[in-house]
Amino acid sequence: MPDSEVTFTLNGRPAVAAAGASVAVAALANGVKTFRRSVTGEPRAPLCGMGICYECRLTVDGRSHQKSCQITVLPGMVVQIDA
Amino acid sequence: MGRLSSTSSCKVVVVGAGIVGAAVAEALVEDGHVVTLVDQGPPGAGATAAGMGHVVVMDDSPAQIALTGYSQRLWDARSPGLPAAAERMVCGTLWIAADDEEMVEVRRKAHFYHLQGVAAEVLDAARLYAKEPHLRPGLAGGLLVPGDSVVYPPPIAAAMADVVRQRGGEVLLGKTVTSMSGREVKLADGTAMECDFTVNAAGAQAAALCPGFDIRPRKGHLLITDRYPGYVRHQLVELGYLKAAHETTEASVAFNVQPRPTGQLLIGSSRQYGANAPGVDHQILRRMLDRAIEYMPVLAGLSAIRVWTGFRAATPDKLPLIGPHPDDSRLILAAGHEGLGITTSLGTAALVADCLAGRVPAIPLEPYLPARFLTGVTHAG
Numbered sequence: 001m002p003d004s005e006v007t008f009t010l011n012g013r014p015a016v017a018a019a020g021a022s023v024a025v026a027a028l029a030n031g032v033k034t035f036r037r038s039v040t041g042e043p044r045a046p047l048c049g050m051g052i053c054y055e056c057r058l059t060v061d062g063r064s065h066q067k068s069c070q071i072t073v074l075p076g077m078v079v080q081i082d083a
Numbered sequence: 084m085g086r087l088s089s090t091s092s093c094k095v096v097v098v099g100a101g102i103v104g105a106a107v108a109e110a111l112v113e114d115g116h117v118v119t120l121v122d123q124g125p126p127g128a129g130a131t132a133a134g135m136g137h138v139v140v141m142d143d144s145p146a147q148i149a150l151t152g153y154s155q156r157l158w159d160a161r162s163p164g165l166p167a168a169a170e171r172m173v174c175g176t177l178w179i180a181a182d183d184e185e186m187v188e189v190r191r192k193a194h195f196y197h198l199q200g201v202a203a204e205v206l207d208a209a210r211l212y213a214k215e216p217h218l219r220p221g222l223a224g225g226l227l228v229p230g231d232s233v234v235y236p237p238p239i240a241a242a243m244a245d246v247v248r249q250r251g252g253e254v255l256l257g258k259t260v261t262s263m264s265g266r267e268v269k270l271a272d273g274t275a276m277e278c279d280f281t282v283n284a285a286g287a288q289a290a291a292l293c294p295g296f297d298i299r300p301r302k303g304h305l306l307i308t309d310r311y312p313g314y315v316r317h318q319l320v321e322l323g324y325l326k327a328a329h330e331t332t333e334a335s336v337a338f339n340v341q342p343r344p345t346g347q348l349l350i351g352s353s354r355q356y357g358a359n360a361p362g363v364d365h366q367i368l369r370r371m372l373d374r375a376i377e378y379m380p381v382l383a384g385l386s387a388i389r390v391w392t393g394f395r396a397a398t399p400d401k402l403p404l405i406g407p408h409p410d411d412s413r414l415i416l417a418a419g420h421e422g423l424g425i426t427t428s429l430g431t432a433a434l435v436a437d438c439l440a441g442r443v444p445a446i447p448l449e450p451y452l453p454a455r456f457l458t459g460v461t462h463a464g
Binding site: 039 | 384
């Protein structure tokens with residue numbers, strides 16, 4: 001695998017993303033459409049891409065409600081989406 | 084208490100649309116009285132919005148367990164009629180004992196609850212951790228009171244105000260009351276409302292309308308987290324809470340965490356006298372959160388969404404003022420509920436309604452009569 005790519009775990013399966021990508025971009029590039037659910041069950045996905053709207057939250061390395069647009073994807077990172 | 088009213092239907096003005104005033108107004112319209120409920124803001128926007136909504140039987144005095152126990156039975160009976168927004172959840176209270184000394188208190192408390200007919204279960208450390216695995220290691224045990232519940236109080240106060248309207252009463256919002264007697268309530272806009280009885284349910288501002296009563300604002304902070312379903316299952320309170328609640332001079336904090344039906348956690352609690360500005364006091368907030376994290380270390384990693392404050396209406400003996408003003412028997416007080424106003428709102432409303440109707444109340448009214456604080460005057464009721 002070239003240095004320009006990282007392998008991480010997305011919902012329990014291996015996934016690949018461009019090195020330096022945010023977790024949000026890595027998830028989008030792997031086909032994720034719904035990142036989370038609102039309190040009434042509506043689907044949510046990244047909106048602002050700059051850490052303000054909180055719509056891109058998901059679980060990273062066991063920590064829930066992480067703003068995925070503000071975290072760089074790293075090799076071996078475990079990303080879980082419960083939506 | 085003799086019958087106060089000479090006719091079956093009276094004109095009554097209730098000042099304060101917090102959960103206490105709203106519950107009183109609702110009980111009075113249901114008794115057939117003509118009721119006007121007045122507040123400077125929307126229903127349930129003062130201390131009602133700053134409480135945890137913990138409906139709890141408290142045992143620190145016989146009069147307090149009588150009123151909280153009676154009120155809890157009224158909450159249970161009311162449960163099917165609550166709006167969905169009330170988010171009622173019977174999660175029970177888990178009183179946490181940090182050491183063997185506090186376990187002695189747990190057993191005393193359990194015995195006392197049993198004598199009062201309130202279910203309570205002593206938990207050893209193993210059973211405590213089975214129920215709440217995120218508590219820090221090294222705790223001694225706890226007491227589970229399974230019948231306690233939690234609610235979201237503001238929509239309940241709003242629903243009570245709706246009942247007042249539906250039964251032909253009037254709800255005046257955005258109106259500031261400048262003075263009141265048993266016969267008249269005056270508003271800042273110059274309106275004077277004449278009536279047969281008035282009720283002062285103005286919470287921490289009750290003493291401004293009825294001078295001579297020692298009802299003081301006691302500031303509190305609350306924090307709510309993002310959604311973390313399953314982190315906490317019961318309302319968790321450290322046993323030291325009672326000590327903190329009874330401290331009357333220093334600012335005090337206690338571990339007090341509540342699960343909400345959304346999975347959010349509501350974290351308290353702080354108590355301060357003499358702090359009259361509503362802003363968040365970051366030093367107190369820090370102390371409150373340090374205490375919470377001490378009992379439940381995982382809380383440190385959770386995201387908070389909002390912090391807010393409010394003012395409880397505190398009395399010197401920790402009991403509310405319910406009943407006629409000693410100098411003006413047509414002015415009924417229903418204030419000074421401090422941190423138990425959500426729980427005791429329903430009991431208070433029933434007692435005030437009984438007072439006006441001349442009914443024998445379900446529990447003795449004497450411990451709550453305002454006359455206990457104004458000495459040297461004849462009880463006019």
